[in-house]
Amino acid sequence: MSRPAKAYIDLLALRHNCELANSLAPNSRTMAIIKANAYGHGVLPVARALEPLVPAFGVTCLEEAIELREGGITKPVCLLEGTFSDDEIPLAAELGFWLSVVNKQQQQSILRASLKTPVTVWICVDSGMHRLGIAVDDIESTYRMLAASRNVASDIVIATHFACADELASDLTYRQLQQFKAGVASLANADTVPLSLDNSAGLLGWPETHADWNRPGIMLYGSSPFSVPHAEADRLQPVMTLRSSVIALRDVPVGDSVGYGARWSAQRPSRIATVAIGYGDGYPVHAPDGTPVLVNKQRCSMVGRVSMDMITVDVTDLPTVAVGDEVILWGKGLSVNEVAGCAGTISYELLTRMPRRVPRVYSG
Known part of the structure; x- marks a missing residue:
């Protein structure tokens, strides 16, 4: 595996x-x-x-x-x-x-x-x-x-x-x-x-x-290449979909924090999913709380500081999430431009710095 x-x-x-x-x-x-x-x-x-x-x-x-x-x-x-x-x-x-x-x-x-x-x-x-x-x-x-x-x-x-x-x-x-x-x-x-x-x-x-x-x-x-909708650019199809899975779930009570530096604290009883992706895999280290990810094709918010190998995601509103469920970081259904904008960078950087440790899986 x-x-x-x-x-x-x-x-x-x-x-x-x-x-x-x-x-x-x-x-x-x-x-x-x-x-x-x-x-x-x-x-x-x-x-x-x-x-x-x-x-x-x-x-x-x-x-x-x-x-x-x-x-x-x-x-x-x-x-x-x-x-x-x-x-x-x-x-x-x-x-x-x-x-x-x-x-x-x-x-x-x-x-x-x-x-x-x-x-x-x-x-x-x-x-x-x-x-x-x-x-x-x-x-x-x-x-x-x-x-x-x-x-x-x-x-x-x-x-x-x-x-x-x-x-x-x-x-x-x-x-x-x-x-x-x-x-x-x-x-x-x-x-x-x-x-x-x-x-x-x-x-x-x-x-x-x-x-x-x-x-x-x-x-x-x-x-x-544009920061606004554009008739021709909107016809483009994403080529890379960065995908991983939930590897852990835990309940976090109100007031408890998640991740390095305790940047994010739960404002309500929260369900937090840990995902096997991090800045060692090209995910932007400066992504703030609220950066969108897709869990089982549903938009959720990344919370807490990005680690080298993991991020944490608030899945409180998705009660059926389980270990092994699919997570999309960008690609089909979630524009890399949107993620880059949240992290204060551009899609060019996120794509080109994708490290070799992330396997490429080709289709088509």
Whole structure:
């Protein structure tokens, strides 16, 4: 009998979300972002499920890309942060990886590398997020030097990243779009250079920013990038359901406390269920009293401080609860966004930091 804490991964829902992404921009190509172990979902099963649906994948670094090749994935893989040392470039070229150029140092490293095969390059442009990327004013010179190099394939892509696409009332996305377009317009072949702008929020919420390539990430896993209801995002299906079981029940009299620090005390005679899940399993340690969980598909409140391996739940209003009953921490029936909001974080963090000790169980 194994510990009941498990992450159930619905690959049918994953493919549904990818097909939705494809349908929102039918004239674009989709690069599925599967960095950070596919946002905690397991990179190889996710990549295998998505490979028939997308022409390319995006990861953070060479190590993540190599894992895909060793797992049998043959589609192009883009290193979204480029390379971190010059010796990575020949290996990336040999394995058919695409390289982002996020600064002039990476550009020069590619130009002076000794390569047998040219690499496809994505020029990352800083249009206003001020994190990575070359300056808008440097687009023309960067493109010209790379395009003239034998080390670079002819299909150069120019990309940028939006800072506030998840805030539909913000005007920063429009300003970034205009900055980016103005910089690209400096190219002699501006009308034919492939462009990439959209992450999940851009793809879902900003149709005017759809370009030749889109880069959906969080939406593939069924989590909305928005904090408010959204017609397209509400069509997403959760892929991960974090599930465990009740392992103990006890009656707590009025005034007695539960858990470390005695944070929560019973205000009425209470029935408390102990659940085999904790921050060692990726459940947020900062989840406050009242964070919802589903016990036998009924909403209950988590009470008391989260432990490494356990949480406690007030099931006073569910008199039939028994040891072994199912508990859902997030997923089908309980949005990971809601749980993240209670804990003062975002769904991206809860999903991507899911530890390896929680078995993934795949279906579909």
